[in-house]
Amino acid sequence: MNPMKFIDNLITKFLLFVILSVSFFPIFWMIFTSLKPEVLAFSIPPVLVFTPTLSNYISLFNPYWMTIRVDFMRYLVNSIVVSISSTALSSILSLFAAYSFTRFRFVGSKFLIFLILFMRMIPPITIAIPLYVMMYTLKLLDTHIALILTYTALNIPLTVWMMRSFIMDVPKEVEESALVDGCGVFQVLLRVTIPLALPGIITASIYAFILSWNEFLLALLLTLREATTLPLIAQLFRTAEGVQWGPMAAAGTLAILPPIVFAFLIQKYLVRGLTMGAVKG
Amino acid sequence: MKKITLTPYFLVLPCVSYLILMFIFPFSLSLWYSFTDFSLVRGFESINFVGLNNYFKMFRDPVVLNAIFLTILFTVSVIILQLILGLGSALILNTVKKGFRVVTTIYMLPMVIAPSIIALIMRFQWSYSHGLINYFLSLIGIAPLSWLGDENLALIAVIFTEVWHQSPFVGLTVLAGLQALPVAPYEAANIDGASRWQRFRYITLPLLKPVLMVALLFRTIFTLRLFDIIFILTGGGPGRATYVLSIDIYYEFLSHYEIGYASAISWVLALITMVLSAVYLKSIYKEWR
DSSP states (O other), X not given: OOHHHHHHHHHHHHHHHHHHHHHHHHHHHHHHHHTSOGGGTTOSSOOOOOOOOXXXXXXXXXXXXXXXXXXXXHHXXXXXXXXXXXXXXXXXHHXXXXXXXXXXXXXXXXXXXXXXXXXXXXXXXXXXXXXXXXXXXXXXXXXXXXXXXXXXXXXXXXXXXXXXXXXXXXXXXXXXXXXXXXXXXHHHIIIXXXXXXXXXXXXXXXXXXXXXXXXXXXXXXXXXXXXXXXGGHXXXXXTTTTTOHHHHHHHHHHHHHHHHHHHHHTGGGXXXXXXXXXXXX | XXXXXXXXXXXXXXXXXXXXXXXXXXXXXXXXXXXXXXOTTTOGGGOOBOTTXXXXXXXXXXXXXXXXXXXXXXXXXXXHHHHHHHHHHHHHHTTOOTTHHHHHHHXXXXXXXOHHHHHHHHHHHHOTTTOHHHHHHHHTTOXXXXXXXXXXXXXXXXXXXXXXXXXXXXXXXXXXXXXXXXXXXXXXXXXXXXXXXXXXXXXXHHHHHHHHHHHHHHHHHHHHTOOHHHHHHTTTOSTTTTOOHHHHHHHHHHTTOOHHHXXXXXXXXXXXXXXXXXXXXXXXXXXXX
């Protein structure tokens, strides 16, 4: 290796290190702080050597130990219930629609698919206000149902477009030969298309799950006490900055774990999902 | 062989009816509200049609005008920085051979975790006395700054937080584009003795243009509507230093309960977004049909 190439390589490695550190450091620091004893949480200069403790995590589940009482367990359960339900609902509705949009051309299909794409572009706050009024009228404010129904509506545009992009990758000939063999459309969908497009369908669902899990604005507007989800702990702790950084870091760490695991699993298709199929990763 | 069948309609029916009920209906309702004086304080009985009054009021309202200005300033600054940093990071990440999956996962972490938690993490880092940012600055001899408490610095802190949060989006999109580049033009350029800069400027950049457009579109749309990061970091303050449109709509709605007026402002935000989307969408998805 000639010296020019060596230096070149070294600079690239260094820059890569900088990029990864910048991305990871603040998140690492929260996880790191969550393991610190409470007294050391905000000492400056930061204390780097300490005996790790789980006390912050334990106090999360014993709200009466904390100055601000956060019923973390309720936030966690609400997040799980709302995210899983809205993911399931939007995945099922989207799957049939995506299949139809991919395999059939019918009057209005082009208009509909682009209308659905357009919905993704509309700021959620525009529909959030009437949704609030609707939920208020239906007496559904601060319930799981309100969040599940609205998250599903926000997820569908994304899941339809993602699933469509993956179903398009399934060779049409396979489906046609099944049709010739006498299968009906639903049988083809269930026995041929779904199994072949399964990785893509799961990716789209995971994506919808991450979005629901992280959603903040509608959770803030539509819930108060009973149906609050994990992203709202930020709002709760915000007002008490410096008071309870330990439990706050622990809560944050638990809240970010599922999206991180899922993102690693669907990493390969993430770009395709983010750009709704416009760029194939 | 073409049979006219109702099957495709049956398949889309549940999904489309759901969207009509839970998306199109509230969206239209919002437009209707924007022409009324609906306020939760007065209740449903006294909703009056006021025509374009909310819109006229808005363009005389210094708070809204300032919010529109800040939203554009914020979005433009964030996107320029994200494009530069994302493109640079993508070029570096493209050289990674071993452990590619782990490296990209670490790189994209800020983007996949909840924005409100991101803002919470960064709020702590920007803080005057506990934050690591001031600590690192003190190491190089810079006096601590009140990042989130100073009218001039708060916007900078919010911009940098959002740049950090979402430049992986640009990075990963461009990276996907880089990996799909054809080899032939580079071989030709090597034979012609093109420099590295020339190869980047005259081959890579033009070939990446469609991918960059996609990244630009999505970043513009999602930065214009950004709420959670700013809400947790500064809540629009100090004063109105970071009071962008989404924050203004939120306060108009939940603090003043002025649904009519808040809806009108939210329609301005929606219209800006829709016009931009329509322009870009045409160019991006034209190959699809």
